Amino acid sequence: MKKHNFSAGPCILPKEVMQKASEAVLELDGIGLSLIEISHRSKEFVSIMDKARSLALELLGLEGKGYQALFLHGGASLQFLMTAYNLLDKKAGYVNTGTWSQKAIKEARLLGDVVEVASSQEHNFNYIPKGYSVPSDLDYLHLTSNNTIFGTQIKEFPETNVPLVCDMSSDIFSRQLDFSKFDLIYAGAQKNMGPAGATLVVVKEDILGKVSRKIPSMLDYSIHVKQESMFNTPPVFAVYVSMLTMQWLKDLGGIAAIEEINERKANLIYSEIELNPVFSGFAAKEDRSLMNATFNITDDALKDTFDTMCKEAGISGINGHRSVGGYRASMYNALPMESVGVLVDIMSELEKKG
Amino acid sequence: MKKHNFSAGPCILPKEVMQKASEAVLELDGIGLSLIEISHRSKEFVSIMDKARSLALELLGLEGKGYQALFLHGGASLQFLMTAYNLLDKKAGYVNTGTWSQKAIKEARLLGDVVEVASSQEHNFNYIPKGYSVPSDLDYLHLTSNNTIFGTQIKEFPETNVPLVCDMSSDIFSRQLDFSKFDLIYAGAQKNMGPAGATLVVVKEDILGKVSRKIPSMLDYSIHVKQESMFNTPPVFAVYVSMLTMQWLKDLGGIAAIEEINERKANLIYSEIELNPVFSGFAAKEDRSLMNATFNITDDALKDTFDTMCKEAGISGINGHRSVGGYRASMYNALPMESVGVLVDIMSELEKKG
Ligand SMILES: Cc1ncc(COP(=O)(O)O)c(C=O)c1O
Ligand SMILES: Cc1ncc(COP(=O)(O)O)c(C=O)c1O
Ligand SMILES: [Mg+2]
Ligand SMILES: [Mg+2]
Ligand SMILES: [Mg+2]
Numbered sequence A, B: 001m002k003k004h005n006f007s008a009g010p011c012i013l014p015k016e017v018m019q020k021a022s023e024a025v026l027e028l029d030g031i032g033l034s035l036i037e038i039s040h041r042s043k044e045f046v047s048i049m050d051k052a053r054s055l056a057l058e059l060l061g062l063e064g065k066g067y068q069a070l071f072l073h074g075g076a077s078l079q080f081l082m083t084a085y086n087l088l089d090k091k092a093g094y095v096n097t098g099t100w101s102q103k104a105i106k107e108a109r110l111l112g113d114v115v116e117v118a119s120s121q122e123h124n125f126n127y128i129p130k131g132y133s134v135p136s137d138l139d140y141l142h143l144t145s146n147n148t149i150f151g152t153q154i155k156e157f158p159e160t161n162v163p164l165v166c167d168m169s170s171d172i173f174s175r176q177l178d179f180s181k182f183d184l185i186y187a188g189a190q191k192n193m194g195p196a197g198a199t200l201v202v203v204k205e206d207i208l209g210k211v212s213r214k215i216p217s218m219l220d221y222s223i224h225v226k227q228e229s230m231f232n233t234p235p236v237f238a239v240y241v242s243m244l245t246m247q248w249l250k251d252l253g254g255i256a257a258i259e260e261i262n263e264r265k266a267n268l269i270y271s272e273i274e275l276n277p278v279f280s281g282f283a284a285k286e287d288r289s290l291m292n293a294t295f296n297i298t299d300d301a302l303k304d305t306f307d308t309m310c311k312e313a314g315i316s317g318i319n320g321h322r323s324v325g326g327y328r329a330s331m332y333n334a335l336p337m338e339s340v341g342v343l344v345d346i347m348s349e350l351e352k353k354g
């Protein structure tokens, strides 16, 4: 049975990428050796890493603008710590838009003063705070562009002279933004970029080297920049598959092309959620995420029927996160429109049954 | 052409493991989804992680002895930092046996007093220091069981009441030891265990929780233990392939069985190095590594011929590390005896030519 994979991450990747990744595990590009058994210092892997780094900058429109792209270990969670280690000298501001922001705040507090510049916690993070003012004495302002769990997304970023740091784990490469407004962007690979195990960090070089503390080598962006993202053995497979996925996106027409598709997918599901009385959306309308649609069933008696229908249609990964409940349909770049169609059909069938 | 892969890491893995890994990237065990597109909280991946953790303890003979096995991000290099963060309260001792020990020392110095209990630096690390005394007031003593770059290996570990921490990155699962003598063992996956991107940490629970500093979440062993090695999204592919490789080793008869094979492979190459006047070994005889044989060519004029012969025979990855020069034949668990045979044949052919 064909599967429709709405997993929130790790999540669906393009079919042709998985095919090529599978082949590379047996043999990389006719070299007689597997991708995973060659030295990371081999010319083959060095060129994969270089290509991944340059594709990231190219897709974001950041080539030649003083940025460096790194593929690091540790997941986005290690970036909660690394951003603060490298950038928090006295005081940093955080906009608290959910679980991931909170975790970022927790790690930063170990290293300096943290002010919560704005928060939507009082409404269980179902909206994005707006119109807050940003103190001018912050070392940086930390944002979470897309809140994977709650299904909210920042549509307009604050105008400020304070350096902007942004966790884009769940919407990197999904929509057009002026990425040069950000001083540091990070994203765990396991949504729009590749398999779990690598993290993209895009950093403007001139914000580094300004804190006084000693930074452990593995946590020091400057060291990773200097070592061209090869300070230690990188997560080879995850970097390779990320490179393939970025190449797939480039061939498709880049972020502009995928954004259009992502908007269509999101429009399809959100209009169903709105029109269908059996379902109600969780997030405030103007802040709804293009990536993660969170919704509830209005009549609990229909839940089992809906779950069974989904299962029979090959739909997987749409249970909501425990902190929100209900459902979450994650529609990352590689999810075909067809899968959204199948889900929406079931939702409207359920209305007729209900 | 058949390849003989002597790479120092990432390195050769068992053929059947790579075959199964390749298939799982397309579809995991008939579930209709790829290994790399399912949630790490899915029952399928949770059972992979559980199996990896229990196989590690089983192979090391540490089940039911108060140890926990973790599969973490960051490579062994992050463990240089994490061991100190979690265990170094006042003073730690390090035995300096090469590049990797030195890097471990450097990170630990950020967190407390570090004494170099012994060192072989004055002879470019071509031997393992012995007979040194271990101060009794150390929080722990850090050892590097196998020095990948220099080709030396600790054969007898110091008897001491001080907790032992050991970097076993390049000889884990390769030889029988009383692993219960160690309080913390760590190893990057990319030699005997799997692809780059995961790191095994085996920690005796009762050594944790004794330092006074606050430990960042991602660096805190206690948090990883409590979260069953799933505090954040793990490096899914690397954990899966490590699990397969450990299962392969178990099916083969475990560490006792592979140790015998490893000894035969090492004997074959070291006796050739000794008997053949064209080659000389780098490491002191009694400290020679079963994993990495380091050697030089005595007549530089023969170097090009040797390199060409190796290339023509499909031998790859035998260049020595730049800090030693010469050659390094890494003979990890998955390297077949046949490959060592091919190399040794060339070495003795060269003698006839020379
Ligand atoms: C927005 C966001 N930030 C951070 C994380 C944490 O990522 P990781 O598990 O790679 O540490 C996630 C995970 O889903 C996320 O969605
Ligand atoms: C003994 C030893 N320790 C540590 C490391 C560093 O490992 P990683 O590159 O995973 O950080 C290596 C790498 O080869 C090694 O051989
Ligand atoms: Mg969130
Ligand atoms: Mg509705
Ligand atoms: Mg060494």
Ligand SMILES: [Mg+2]
Residues within 6 Å of the ligand: B272, B273, B274, B275, B276, B277, B278, B279, B280, B281
């Ligand atoms: Mg000789």
